[in-house]
Amino acid sequence: MNLPRRALLFALAAGVASCTVGPDYVPASAPVPDNFKELKGKTLKGWKLAAPYDCVDSGPWWTVYRDPLLDSLERQVEISNQTVAAAAAAYEQARTLIREAQAALFPTVTAGYSVVRQYTGQKLYGNSGTATPTSTGVSTSPGGVVTTSYTTQASLTWDLDVWGKIRRQIESNVAGAQVGAADLANARLTAQAQLALAYFELRAAYTLKNLLEKTSEEFRKTLAITKNQYRAGTVSEADVVAAETQLLSTESAAINTGVIISQLQHAIAVLIGRPPSEVALDRMFLVGDIPAFPVSVPSKLLERRPDIAGAERLMQQQNALIGVAVAAYYPDITLSASLGYRGFTPLPIDPAHEFWTLGATALETVFDGGMRSAQVDSAQASYWQSVANYRQTVLTAFQQVEDELAAIRVLSAQLRVQNKAVVEARKAVVVYLNQYRAGTVAFTSVVVAEAALLSAEQAALQTRESLFLASISLIQALGGGWDRTQLPTAREAATGVSMFPQLEPSSEPPH
Template identity: 35%
Template sequence: MTMRKPSMKFGYAFAACLGLAGLAGCTPGPAYVRPSVSVPAKFKEAGNPQQPPPQGWQRAQPQNADDGDWWKVFGDPTLDALEAKLSVGNQSIKKSLADLQQAQAMVGVAKSSYLPQVTAGASASSDHTSKNVVGHSLAGRTVQDYSAGVTASWEPDLFDRIGHAVDAAKARAQASQADLASVSLSMHAELALDYVDLRQLDREATLLKQLVDDYTQARALVQTQFDGGIASESELQQAETELEVAKAQWIDLGEVRAQREHAIAVLMGVPPANFSLAPVEQTLPLPTIPAGLPSTLLERRPDIAAAERRVAAANADVGEATSAFFPDLVLSATGGFEASRFSQWAMLPSRFWAIGPALVGTLFDGGRRHEELSAAEARRDAAAADYRQTVLSAFQEVEDKLTSQHVLADESIAQQRAVDASSRAAKLAMVRYQDGATDYLEVVSTQSVNLAQVRAQVELSRRQFAADVGLIKALGGAWGEY
């Protein structure tokens, strides 16, 4: 099969198509504009907006997805080591990393459409034509066909269809990168909360152990007075009951502590059986987080960055749907060898080739392209609404955590007074009992109140740590040099 040389008309048409391919500015579709949101100048619950951030706080940087080693603000080397292990072992982070790699690969897939596509193939076939075909020159004959050739095609992106697809893929890859940062921030925050809970349980266990020792001494005193005929059996049983209740509460902490230890192990990607943390009698210092935080710190929240990038991707999808209304130019060339005898297959006369452009456009599709464009615009509007809602929710989280900080700080002062007062009352009741001025029921009552207040103080401390970790997470992390 031999093709004729292209005519002059073909040359003019080909040149005209190349001229179309060189046109600039043919970019149908809307330009991307970040959705507008109402951003206040300061947080309502931030206190003094003029308060400068302390040393160690890093100002916001737009599109900063690095949450930093913010947990170091707690000053606990054990927590630092656990967080480092989580960064490399957490399965949720690994999944998000794989999702990011997949999104980045899709950028390469979209970019590949810019380049020519080249295919090659070879075939051998036998074709026998029926003898009863009237007027057919090959009727009743068997024809052998051997061919091999190469086909190249290229579609110039005249109306930016490929460009919009690439932009969408890039934006989704950036959203996946922000998702990875968001998952990392959440996992690190969850580990910090579990670790704080565990250490608060250690602290509570120490306090309960001390109370058990105190109640043991009190019971010994009542036993001595009972043996001397001073105390009644009822008072002895009250002392025994109070001691055993304190022991039961102390033992009960072991279950919750084990659960926190198991949770930390899973977060780091190791089986709970292979991980343990020895109890430590220490009080973690509450970090100092600036109250006068500018609202621009929210720009570094990875979930907001991800939502904004998804709006950009949806906008690029609208551009791609708009490009479907314009024709596609395809430049193709084919060449190779073909013969009916294998011995002649590679000879020069057996060569064939074809080259030419094609401009293809859809004239009627029953409104399909219009509906696809409407759907793309609706998805963009939905993504914009998600972005605005993410921003609003972020402001709510920060305001909630700032409120928690202020309220819990005031509550902590009042609770400390309650602990001091109940402790003094318990000591005075014991002295009165030793002096014979009251019965043991007053001692039991005051000691029970003191125990409840001490445990309430520990729980309040845990809530304060949780509020601080939550505030850091709500602000996007990013602790570092200021």
């Protein structure tokens, strides 16, 4: 074959290679409401529909709580949390699959060098086994001839991607790497939210412990009053026993809070990648109101949640695999070539010893018992499964936002009422104590009033805690300030430079 005909063949192959079988990706529709139900005609203190640019990321989402200790803990999640580290490694692994698939677009070149030493018996070589051959590399031995040959060879094999099978695989792997990036972002957001939840639960536990300790001090005063009344002979010993029982029960409850406090500290340590023995957080209380955080319109939720972005990218990954399966119906065209030298010297590179081959192969499966059609059907089913999972992810996201908006609205109203109940219960305790000192009411009335006050204070604290936890869950449900634009492009995913810093443990434990 002369050079012009070779060039024509390669030009034809390149033109045909522009064909890519299989369906092109079109994002599936998702059920998106116009507005959030919980924001229609309702006033939600501190939470509002986002105005333009409200959702621009102005810093980590947890900074809205203005808590330096929380900020220092959260910053360790990305560099030390092992779940996040595992997700980062999974993303890096997904990126390598892109480069692996891209390598199939190029020819494979191999080079080799071989030495073969061969013995031939006298009767096979000739009647004159004692003659000395003149060829280099050939020598005689008693009864036969020994021949040594050397071969240097390079070979090329090129599987032409005529039908786009390799390019569809690359498309699938790129989308898969973007799924991995979204999973990493979601793992990071989840770990950050878990840390914030544990942190505010710890604050609430410390606040409960403080409340029970202060209440115990008040009950000691009540016990002292009953003892004085008992010594004066105005009350029975039963009042003293009741007061002591009330005090001991409250002290026991205060001690019991140490269990949850320890467990929450251990959970925080693990979330920041530390052994529990290395983390000890000082006493802190849960006070104040939840911060404001803008709520974007529902359609924006599709762009701001990493799990939704990952589910959408998974659709393209599965869609491209349909093309990979369809390409199996078409012939597999391969070019091959080799060039080498063979002789009787260690370096036989000589035009006289040259040999070469050129070849082209078209391999088509004629009968496979329906295997390829089954593979195409399987790929299509996987795609439709990803579509259903995407739509379910979207629906779940809207449910989570609505749930937390409703929780914040209801809990805010409940806390306002409970705070009033605490004030009234405290007044009742003062009134009943004064009446008890005057001997106008039984001690039972004092016990009931003090128990009601403690119950009201615990209920208010629990509601405040639930309100803080709901605010964290809402921020997480809104994506925590993440945006779809943070996903790597196809080029960024395929390059050898990681988008994410090396995950290494920090050097100093928090105190």
